[in-house]
Amino acid sequence: MTRMRPTFRRLTAATAAAGMLVLAGCSAPANPDGSSGGATLVVATSDEPDALNPVLNYGVDGASLIFDGLVSRDDDNRLVAGLSTALPQLSPDGRTVTAKLRDGVQFHDGTPLTAQDVVFTYQAVLDPTVDSTLRSDLDMVESVTAPDAATVVFRLRYPYAPFLQRLTLGIVPAKLLSGQDINTAPFNRKPIGTGPYRVDSWTPGDRLVLTANERYFGGRPKNNRVVVAFVADDNVRAQRMRAGEFDAAELPPKLASGFDADTTYRVQRAPTADYRGVMLPTGNPILADPAVRRALNLAVDRAAMVAGLLGGAGEPAFGPIPPTSEFADPSIIGRPTADPTSAGALLDAAGWTPGPGGVRVKDGRPARFTLMYPASDTLRKDLALAVTADAKKVGIEVTPAGLTWDAIDPRMKSDALLMGYGTPYDPDFVSYKLFGSTFAGQGYFNPGSYRSDVADRALQEGRDQIDPALRKAAYAQFQKQLAVDVPWLFLTYLRHTYVLKSSVEGVAPRVEAHEHGVANSLWWNIDTWTRS
């Protein structure tokens, strides 16, 4: 705060000159306390949903505040029963799941929840005329049926061990949506769910007002109202947080650290499964050489990236399974700092000898490649430049290129790309398609055409086997194979940073997915937050 004072004075002078004081003088006295009443919590995010309907991708990983899934997740992201009486079980062949519904659950409008609502929700996702991208994640579902009003049976096309993780999808009331065009239904603006909060009003671009659901089966929320303010600009969000308007706000690491010294605020840095790395395509003649890929893996200074580019809000990454996951294999963790000596020795041994301008050469071909990044993403740009600098130290020349996705897409087979992915829930979710050879060259699935029989088998094993121990062994093998082949240069895991008022209690950060906004953010359990 003290650091900012001189700026204020200068600004006052400038704006007063502009006649602002005249304008402000006409105003009524302000109502400075935006959070009066004690029972209203205000949170701010930049990420506004398009529609508040789980079928159209709202809060599909649960914690959507308005809806509940058959299962939900606790503070360690472990699955617990949601709308089901107990955690459903996968049949031994891995192809059938039977869920029993909790008794007496009501939607916000008072109608009781039945198995028909669950069937309707999942069938709506699978309906090709519905604009849902969730269909890609549920392509294993063959049928979903309701033998009676309290039982739902899913039948899968093939054994799929992590299927229960897909049951966090919020359930919508069939009565209000059947026979309607779900893409355009008014329900998407004013939804009815079973969750801890009902929607009071939604002014797109401004705020979403939620009020407590008195009949919530998980217990009445401790707060009467929750307001989610949508503030797209980071600086504006930080200013309004400082003005005292919000109880919690998501801010980029550098803006959040401005609140560290102030005791009226608390900064939370939630771990995520969201990684950034460089996809190294096998179609590039230089990057096709495993020695170059391994040397790059040794040459990058991950610790410097975390400290310098992320302001400490991150961890070095060595593989696609986050260290917080039970499936993470600790043996793949390398040195967080750069090791240019070993990298150079590796390149020397593989025949890459120093050439003109410090760039190594092998068979007359210089060690040179292009690294693309989406131009609008400043973090990816910073990471691309850091990789460029680190690679130069070991004699590899990288040309960073900031492009739009339309320009990137056709070049992914032959040029390296700074990408980001990651989910904390199951290793199968992203990695099966990102590293499986059957998906080689299919759009954003395995764009670099990585092919490894060992990795393929391990990924398939992880999907087929129900036994957690066998799955763990399979994913350990998968991670070791990636560490040997280096199809990606994993750089960092991010942390999501939030600023809270110190008076807010009950916050329980859990490992977050890439997508977080109204749903699945730090405020996933806001119904139990209190303010002292």
Place this chain on the structure above:
Amino acid sequence: MTRSGRLAGAGAVVRRRLLIAVPVLAATSVGMFALGAASPVDPAKQYAGAAAFTASEENLAQLRANWGIDDPLPVQYLRWISNLVQGDLGWSTSRHEPVASVLAARAGWTLLLIGVSLALVLVASLLLGALAAYRRGGVFDRALRAAAYAVQSMPVFWLGLAAIAVFALALGWLPAGGLTDVTATSTSWSDVAHHLILPVGVLAVSQAPWFVLFVRDAVAESMRDDHVLAARARGLPGRTVLFGHALRTALLPFLTLVGTHLPELVGGAVLVETVFSLPGLGAVTVAAALGSDFPLLAAITLVTTAVVLAANLATDLAYAAADPRVRLDG
């Protein structure tokens, strides 16, 4: 000649302008669709957001098929026109609601912001500019000019953040953003007015220098006109000479300036809406452009074109009313 006589040809002018407006609007909409076809952005991927990276190509193709955006351009255009004639502006893929309801919910706030700012700019610039011109080279004149040049060099975005820093954070007089108090239970006009003081002030201040400097120069110029000198010679009071004679002559080119400056005001409003998190058309226009949401873009472009045409017409009519030398029936 009486004032009503001067506007005698107004009806014919309005009719003629409406006839011209139809081909202009049609050409604008064709241009929009041609740009849409040339755009490399895939609306399905934009719609999917982060899910675009986990959705299968088949899934995305199905979305495109649902929206009919793979159809040939003329087919899409004819479909759009025939819906438009029936009063249906189409479906916004970026906002997930009918285009008409996007406009209905948001255009009002943008118009309010622009309208109030414009009125404020006009009144303030006429008053300040005329006063500065009256004592040319005086302290007030020099201070005003210095301030105008200073403000003109400040980006709107910066001005907005500075205003928040001063009036919301340091002084705590005004809210930092939003349309209403974030915990308000209803949208009351006094609450909205309170929240609009800063955005309107910032937009007005950012647009004012142009107008102030123009009025100052024009009035200073006309202070030397024969009829003004004659009025002064007759011993009329300074205020009458300044506002009744000099300012009135200077007003004519000013009207043209207002008309041509309107697009810049709209551009400033988009930035101000972003800084103060106002749910106006600004943010959705940007989202629509990034997401290749052509139904929404086309509607916004048409509305903007119509407003600009209407503003030009109004300027011309006002010109005719203000200047006896201008005739509409010519």
